[in-house]
Amino acid sequence: MADDTNQTSEKPTPPAVSPRPKPAAGVAGRKPRPKAPPEPPKGPPDPAPPEGMEPPAYVAALQAGVAGAVSQVTYWVGDWSVIVPADRLLEVARFLRDEPGCGFDYCADVTATDWPPREQRFDVIYCLYSTLNRHRLRVKVRAAEGDPVPSVTGIWPAANWLEREVYDQFGVNIVDHPDLRRILMPDEWQGHPQRKDYPLEGPGEFLMEDPLDWLRVWKLPEEAESEIE
Amino acid sequence: MTKVIDAPRRIGQAFDTDELVLNMGPQHPSTHGVLRVVLRLDGERVVDADCVIGYIHRGVEKLCENRDWTQIVLLTDRMDYVAAATSNLGYVEAVEKLMQVEVPRRARYIRTILAELQRIASHCLWLGTHAMDIGAMTVLLYSFREREFVLDLFEEYCGARLTYNSMRVGGLPLDIPTGWDKRVLAFCDVMETKLDEYEELLTNNRIWLGRTRDIGVISGEDATALGLCGPPLRGSGVSRDVRKDEPNAAYEEFEFDIPLGTRGDTYDRYLIRLEEFKQSIRILRQAVEGLPEGPVMGKVPRLIKPPAGETYHPVESPKGELGYFIVSDGRSTNPYRFRVRPPSFCNLQALNRLCKGHLVADVVALIGTIDIVLGEVDR
Numbered sequence: 001m002a003d004d005t006n007q008t009s010e011k012p013t014p015p016a017v018s019p020r021p022k023p024a025a026g027v028a029g030r031k032p033r034p035k036a037p038p039e040p041p042k043g044p045p046d047p048a049p050p051e052g053m054e055p056p057a058y059v060a061a062l063q064a065g066v067a068g069a070v071s072q073v074t075y076w077v078g079d080w081s082v083i084v085p086a087d088r089l090l091e092v093a094r095f096l097r098d099e100p101g102c103g104f105d106y107c108a109d110v111t112a113t114d115w116p117p118r119e120q121r122f123d124v125i126y127c128l129y130s131t132l133n134r135h136r137l138r139v140k141v142r143a144a145e146g147d148p149v150p151s152v153t154g155i156w157p158a159a160n161w162l163e164r165e166v167y168d169q170f171g172v173n174i175v176d177h178p179d180l181r182r183i184l185m186p187d188e189w190q191g192h193p194q195r196k197d198y199p200l201e202g203p204g205e206f207l208m209e210d211p212l213d214w215l216r217v218w219k220l221p222e223e224a225e226s227e228i229e
Numbered sequence: 230m231t232k233v234i235d236a237p238r239r240i241g242q243a244f245d246t247d248e249l250v251l252n253m254g255p256q257h258p259s260t261h262g263v264l265r266v267v268l269r270l271d272g273e274r275v276v277d278a279d280c281v282i283g284y285i286h287r288g289v290e291k292l293c294e295n296r297d298w299t300q301i302v303l304l305t306d307r308m309d310y311v312a313a314a315t316s317n318l319g320y321v322e323a324v325e326k327l328m329q330v331e332v333p334r335r336a337r338y339i340r341t342i343l344a345e346l347q348r349i350a351s352h353c354l355w356l357g358t359h360a361m362d363i364g365a366m367t368v369l370l371y372s373f374r375e376r377e378f379v380l381d382l383f384e385e386y387c388g389a390r391l392t393y394n395s396m397r398v399g400g401l402p403l404d405i406p407t408g409w410d411k412r413v414l415a416f417c418d419v420m421e422t423k424l425d426e427y428e429e430l431l432t433n434n435r436i437w438l439g440r441t442r443d444i445g446v447i448s449g450e451d452a453t454a455l456g457l458c459g460p461p462l463r464g465s466g467v468s469r470d471v472r473k474d475e476p477n478a479a480y481e482e483f484e485f486d487i488p489l490g491t492r493g494d495t496y497d498r499y500l501i502r503l504e505e506f507k508q509s510i511r512i513l514r515q516a517v518e519g520l521p522e523g524p525v526m527g528k529v530p531r532l533i534k535p536p537a538g539e540t541y542h543p544v545e546s547p548k549g550e551l552g553y554f555i556v557s558d559g560r561s562t563n564p565y566r567f568r569v570r571p572p573s574f575c576n577l578q579a580l581n582r583l584c585k586g587h588l589v590a591d592v593v594a595l596i597g598t599i600d601i602v603l604g605e606v607d608r
Binding site for chain 2: 038041044045047076077078079105106107108109111113114125127131134136138156157158159160161162169182183184185186193194198200
């Protein structure tokens with residue numbers, strides 16, 4: 001539906017009948033240089049809280065309760081977030097849920113962002129909310145391609161489908177998930193559409209033309225080899 | 230190296246032989262769209278329900294990352310298409326939060342009116358279809374009659390009846406037409422009397438009670454842990470409403486109550502939505518009567534380009550907590566990451582838990598009670 005509206009909105013644009021004279025090129029006497037495409041951003045800004053602003057009590061409690069787990073505290077337009085290493089995520093999550101001062105019993109969202117130039121290209125983001133204390137916190141985990149990110153489904157069952165979506169759309173390697181399957185894309189789909197290097201209009205030539213290909217399951221090389229024997 | 234696997238065998242491998250596997254949907258009238266539920270049955274009792282979704286996945290998030298900030302408003306209409314104004318509201322407020330833009334008070338009031346009208350329209354559709362799924366045909370005709378009034382009001386405001394594109398970053402594209410506020414008040418009066426008709430048809434109806442009492446009971450702790458939101462969460466007695474807890478638009482200026490359930494069953498969720506009709510009417514009256522004068526558009530740059538940063542902004546849609554997680558890189562005119570936290574998606578996740586131990590006929594009632602819109606589940 002969205003594509004249709006886009007096309008119809010583009011149609012009425014008149015064809016370029018009279019090309020405008022190019023003043024800049026003629027006057028300055030040199031060829032206009034094609035503008036280089038901007039470099040992709042290297043990562044989110046993750047700004048530190050402004051001077052003199054104390055992090056809220058639940059962040060301080062986390063820093064004290066799980067010593068050394070919080071590598072960075074960031075603040076932007078009223079939202080607090082913490083960055084933790086992937087191997088300590090479960091420890092942090094359990095503390096945030098069980099500590100009365102934190103009480104984050106509601107996992108509102110699990111999502112990811114992709115920053116390809118960075119070595120640890122994925123940020124997996126957990127948006128937490130406390131229905132008891134009515135405050136919010138975002139927990140961020142950085143992961144490279146293939147790095148294991150532990151599943152938090154055991155702590156917040158709500159994360160089940162959300163993590164499946166992160167796996168489906170980004171290909172983040174989520175481990176210990178009870179039911180890790182694709183969720184929005186078909187099971188046979190190859191590639192992860194939300195990655196920045198995945199083209200907007202699909203994989204193009206890679207799109208399988210033979211309908212039988214849609215039923216194929218691509219296996220890992222070692223699995224396939226063992227089957228031949 | 231490839232291998233062809235036929236689909237039926239794959240499903241068969243996962244299940245025991247003495248249980249019946251029943252495929253419900255994707256084309257099934259009670260699934261409200263294209264939802265497929267693979268039920269494992271022991272006799273007529275549901276042992277396990279596996280939802281298969283994604284049939285109308287359009288990649289809205291990816292698409293939005295390639296459109297500029299103004300064009301996205303139109304795409305948010307297409308997610309929850311029976312509550313497009315609330316989707317608009319959540320998105321524009323998230324961008325305003327990122328840009329730290331001040332929105333005029335009149336615009337915030339009108340936004341609240343639109344969001345509450347939308348809640349009434351969405352609940353009307355829910356009530357009609359939910360009751361019809363269970364077998365009460367008349368309610369559909371009644372509730373669609375009132376929904377038509379709301380759609381007429383929307384048509385008068387912005388020209389569209391379903392996908393409104395009714396808000397802009399920084400305010401509203403249009404002020405309300407002359408006399409529109411009076412007609413909203415008149416609608417409130419009509420709606421109040423019609424609510425009694427719904428209640429008369431259903432609330433004490435023996436068949437309705439038999440089909441909804443103690444069906445899909447879920448405790449408050451379980452509901453919170455499973456990430457339920459909106460009326461299903463409040464039906465279990467958890468006081469959680471974004472309008473009260475994290476007020477957006479002009480909600481902090483109005484008086485209204487959050488209805489809470491006690492038993493957490495399908496009947497409680499029905500009562501809560503009926504009570505939400507009344508609370509919405511209450512908010513509408515206060516908003517229309519106190520509507521301030523002034524501009525409806527704040528000061529925003531012509532080219533919207535929020536500074537680099539990210540934010541998560543929730544609003545209370547008729548289905549529950551609708552959140553937008555938006556990342557801007559500060560350089561391009563489109564978002565770097567656009568993520569929607571769809572309430573229907575998170576609520577649908579609980580279907581398996583709700584269905585267990587109930588009859589196949591109750592699955593239909595339970596799909597109705599969590600109020601899903603597949604356009605939002607699949608995006």
